[in-house]
C-alpha cells in the first residue's frame with residue numbers, strides 16, 4: 288500500500304531478481320520505484336483502456352493482463368507480477384495467472400502483502416476479531432441477496448464503483464449510492480456513522496478517515512482508493528440457548544482438558 292516500506296523483504300527480493308516484473312500499479316511513485324529496482328518492467332496499466340472498445344469490459348482487461356504474464360512465463364523467463372496491497376485480495380488477475388501457470392506445468396506462488404484492510408485496522412484502531420468482520424465488494428453486496436449482521440464490522444470495497452453494472456466505467460452516481468444506502472438501511476439506522484477510509488500511499492500523503500452519516504453517502508466524494516468501513520451498529524446479543532446447551536455438556540476428560548489452549 289505504501290511505497291517501498293510496506294513491501295515485504297521477500298517480495299522485494301523477487302521483484303529485484305526476476306527476469307521481468309509485470310505491474311498495473313496506478314501510483315506513479317510506486318511505479319517509478321518498481322521500474323528502478325526491476326531488471327525489466329512491463330506496465331500493463333494501459334490495458335484498462337480496452338474497456339473503451341465496444342463489446343469489451345473489465346473482465347477482458349483482466350484476462351489480457353493475466354495472458355501477458357503467461358506469455359513471459361512461456362518465454363522461459365522468471366516472472367514476478369507485482370500488485371499493490373495483498374496480491375490475492377480483490378485482485379483476480381493474480382489468481383488467474385497462477386492457476387493458468389500451474390495448469391501448464393509451471394511453478395507459481397503468491398506472496399502475501401499488506402492490504403488496505405490491514406492498514407485500516409491499524410489506522411482506525413479496529414480489531415476485526417472484536418465483533419467479527421464481514422468484508423465484500425460493494426456491488427456484490429448490492430446485487431446479491433446477502434445476510435448482513437449489523438453487530439459485526441462491515442467493510443465494503445470499491446464503493447466508487449457502487450452499482451456499476453456495465454463493467455466498463457470507473458465511477459458511480461449519487462442515484463446508485465442512494466440504492467446502496469437504501470439497502471444498508473435495512474440493517475443500519477440512517478444516522479449510523481460510517482467511515483470513508485483511504486490509506487496514505489506515500490509518506491507525503493495524508494490518510495483519509497472521514498466519518499459521515501450513512502444517509503449522507505450519496506453526496507460523499509469517493510475515489511478509487513476509498514474503502515467504506517461500517518462499524519457495528521448494535522452490541523452482540525448472547526445466544527442464551529447455546530450457552531445453556533454448552534453449560535449442560537459433561538466436563539471434558541481430564542487429559543484433554545490439560546492440553547494447552549491454542550489461543
Ligand SMILES: C[S@@+](CC[C@H](N)C(=O)[O-])C[C@H]1O[C@@H](n2cnc3c(N)ncnc32)[C@H](O)[C@@H]1O
Nearest residue numbers: 372373376377402403444445485486512513514
Ligand atoms: C481491486 S481492490 C485491490 C485491493 C488490494 N489488493 C488490497 O489488498 O488492498 C481496490 C479497492 O481496494 C481498496 N483500496 C485500494 N487502495 C486503497 C487505499 N489506499 N486505502 C484504502 N483502501 C484502498 C478500495 O476499496 C479499492 O476500491
